[in-house]
Amino acid sequence: MTGETWRDHRVDIEERLDALIAEMSPEEKIAQLGSYWADQRSSDEIIAPMQDVFSEGRPSFDRAVRDGIGQLTRVFGTSPVTAAEGMERIRTAQRQLVSGTRLGIPAIVHEECLTGFTTLGATVYPTALAWGATFDPDLVAEMARAIGRDMAAVGVHQGLSPVLDVVADYRWGRVEETMGEDPYVVATLASAYVEGLQESGVIATLKHFAGHASSRGGRNHAPVSMGERELRDLVLPPFEMAVRSARARSVMNSYTETDRVPAAADRWLLTDLLRGEWGFEGTVVSDYWAVAFLKSKHGVAGTMAEAGRLAIHAGLDVELPDSSAFLELHADDPDPQRTSADIDTALRRVLRHKIELGLLDEGWAPAEPADHDLDSPENRSIARRLAEKSIVLLENSGAALPLAARTPRIAVIGPCVDDPSAMMGAYSYPVHVLPRHPQFGLGIEAESLPEALRAQFPGAEVVVERGCPLQTPGDDLELMRAEQAAKTADVAVVVVGDHAGMFGKGTSGEGSDAPSLDLPGDQVRLVERILASGTPVVLVVLSGRPYALGRFVGRAAAIVQAFMPGVEGAGALARVLSGAVNPSGHLPVQVPHGAAALPHTYLAPPLGQDGDRISNLSIAPAFPFGHGLSYTSFEVSGLALDRAEMPTDATVTAVVTVANTGARHGETVVQLYSADPVAQVTRPVRQLVGYARVALDAGETTRVSFRLHADRFSFTGLSRRRIVEPGEIRLSAGLSVGELAQTATVVLTGATREVAHPVLRTEVA
Missing domain, CATH: 3.40.50.1700 (Glycoside hydrolase family 3 C-terminal domain)
Incomplete structure (x- = not known):
């Protein structure tokens, strides 16, 4: 297949990819794995780590994109522009890529969107830690859909959110960006955000993969002191749910290093686990200058070319926010055949996103600039409800x-x-x-x-x-x-x-x-x-x-x-x-x-x-975790299980009664915790396995049921594999981990079972 068939949306996507990649020169391939940041600020205006160092000597846009470019960095989020002005900048850049390069491939435009679209005049929603305090995935998804609609309307394709880091040390500066210290709360809220953003046509980017919030001493960018079991059981579950269940389309690496291996160069993390175990098919993008940091901060590469090769071999596909190390991938390369194969693998993922976004369709053109309202009454309503519930x-x-x-x-x-x-x-x-x-x-x-x-x-x-x-x-x-x-x-x-x-x-x-x-x-x-x-x-x-x-x-x-x-x-x-x-x-x-x-x-x-x-x-x-009072009062009682024993591959349903015993309408969060008193490795004394936000009038009572698969009690065992082990599981219900009024026990029976594709969610009704 030759010619422009890769622009035909009626052709199978794999055939389109084959046709386009076959036409590309080595330089054009590498260009698609890079990005360009039209950033002209001085060294005292940094908004990213070591931005002043790596921004020196940035080439002009014309020179940087002569072979094309993969992404445009923060057109809206760098310096103040109106919606129409930002759209005009995107249109100018995209027109140059379409008409001024040999293949005419447009760029993906990415922006930050952690507390809303990070641009002038856009609604500022509560921080992610406030989302955590709501325990309300539906409201988080509603917010993400609104953010995605605003971004898509002005020509943005990818959002660098949500943050799935699980808090380990409150001294860490970025605690506000997280959804808290419980992996299940983070997993469910983050997955809701991913689903909402992607429903609006914007690619969600999971970050920071993995362990960023577990750095030593709560210090930014510090190494992570953590074994594989703790990593798998406490840090990785939110990412796994967002990949397997919410179908997130992009992941961003963490700046950190775990067991002396930087995340940007960790093939076990970015390929064996993420793609091999979880089946992730999207792109891995670098946190800003993380590839260059392999040389300048971690000291695992002697040159920028070596840093680029380490990253792309590990499974990192796109270098952000500028192209630097990837441009030198072929310099003094001891194994050019391997590098070329890695480039083609990453390129296929990048171009698949562009096809899915419609950027490679015949006749595609950037949207005409318009004064979009990025702070609409609907947005304000969502922001207000989130704030009140948090x-x-x-x-x-x-x-x-x-x-x-x-x-x-x-x-x-x-x-x-x-x-x-x-x-x-x-x-x-x-x-x-x-x-x-x-x-x-x-x-x-x-x-x-x-x-x-x-x-x-x-x-x-x-x-x-x-x-x-x-x-x-x-x-x-x-x-x-x-x-x-x-x-x-x-x-x-x-x-x-x-x-x-x-x-x-x-x-x-x-x-x-x-x-x-x-x-x-x-x-x-x-x-x-x-x-x-x-x-x-x-x-x-x-x-x-x-x-x-x-x-x-x-x-x-x-x-x-x-x-x-x-x-x-x-x-x-x-x-x-x-x-x-x-x-x-x-x-x-x-x-x-x-x-x-x-x-x-x-x-x-x-x-x-x-x-x-x-x-x-x-x-x-x-x-304690989960605590929260009201101007009315609530009582949790009557915890009952539908069975006293269950095989290690079965389900159990726990039902509790929640009553508003006060004098006015109110909402609360009923929480279900599990305890595994005897296991082959040490386990948390209690761990949240389900929650439900409940609204009740004064004197009203309701029943809440939690249906849990045995996989919800799984953990990483001595073999470093996820297992469900026979034995006693104690379930407790209440309004916080410190206020658990009801406890019931179920015994898991049968042999220890390895879990390859776990049931990740607790069903609530």
Whole structure:
């Protein structure tokens, strides 16, 4: 087959690929595995690690794409452009590729989309950690569909989201980008995001594969100290579900190295596991400059050519954000035949995406520029509902919440209370890009918490004081003003926590790792002074990670946790404080009691749990995983199983009763945990195996059933293979891992079974 038959959409895709690849020169093949970033910023404007180093000497677009190009990097997300301006830039670039190169192959356009489409004027949704707090896959999928529609409308084909990293250390700066510390919650929410984005015609990219959140000491880019069993059982399950079940079409490698092997050069990870075991057929794209890092940071390659060959042999298909190492693949190549075969393999995957996207069809042309509304009322509605469902009421011991409708004077105190951008994550456009373009402000309409409280309490006097800076030591005069404001108020809403920023320019975000889990700067001192004022204190933690709050438990009248709830976050918080919205979020991470003990997630095996009195450092949390209160009350009872025994390849159904025992409508999250008390390797003391978000009127009762295949109790055994082992499994139900009112036991019978294609989801009804 020759000529232009590869442009005929009626021809079988494999035949089209064969025809096109046969026509391509070696240079044209390599060009399709690279990318181009038209980035002209200075070294103090970086938004990616070591961007200033690798951006030096970038060729012009004309020169870079003379043989074509695989991807265009962040046309919308680099510097401020309107929808129409960004579309015009894409159209100009794509026209040059179509008419100015021999084969005329358009590029895939990719953008960031972690908290929404990362561009000027687009809706900023809550951070992924806030999604985790909703325990609501359907709402996450609805958000992803909206993000995908906006991106597809302006000519974007691939989104670099979601993040599937499972939190292992709360000090890590990118905790805000994750969906929490439980692999099943991350897996189900991430899969919902993938399905929503791809339903809108945009390729989802799973990241960071794998172990990025497990770096030593919670430090960005640090090595990972983890064996294969822990990797398989705690880190990889979200990726597996998103690949096998949600059919994600792209994966991005992690910057980290595990057992001394960098992910970008790990053939076991990128090929044997991802493709061989899981059947992944899409593309693996590099995190920005990860291929070059094989030489400059990891030291496993002596030249850029060697770095490129290591990556492509491992199974990495596309180099982002620029072409560098892959351009030198054939330089001093000791095995050119092998390299050529690797190139053809990667090329086939890349071109398959382009065919599936319609880019290679006869007559394809980029969309005409138009002023698309990227912050529509529909988007705002989704952002508002996500924000409201993500807010967690941790404590209400003083019954201060909801605030009385006629509260005369409210003091709002905290270092970022009057800054709406404090509601937004590090990968939101207002935080990620616009600080370098102050003339645009936030680029989007957003209110601060004091403004939202004034709207919610129109008769109240709302007084605002900073109290202290976010990170640096404060002065006594500023602290005294805040204390005086509290003393003369009926309630003090003290807002502490983070402001997102990249590489140390904030207290949360990529490269903004925490030295401890105490609140940053003088914020602990601020809270103590306001507590001492005698005025009831509602402590609002607005953060990208959980902070140690044990010293405030029982002393604040109420404690509320919000994980950067986005552009609608201020209004959502005000409505929760007023009672207009009944809080229903539950913790996707634990809240530590003290900052001195090493960070700890609930999934530790027995030796890692508190209670054995083997150390003077307690790691018991202030608030456990899954915790979340309401302005009504709920009760879980009557856990029953449909069988007492089951073979290791069968299913069991657990049914519980959930009742709203309070006086108003509310929502909660009923949770089902399993425990495997005796196994051939150590297992978590408890692990979430199912959850359901339940809405009930006052006095209403419902039954929730969880149907679990025995695969849901599988783990990686001594043989390093996934197995289901006979023995006792204890199932417990409740409203958090620390509040499990009901327990029942099922015994698995028969021989130990190896599991090749596991049932990954628990069916809920």
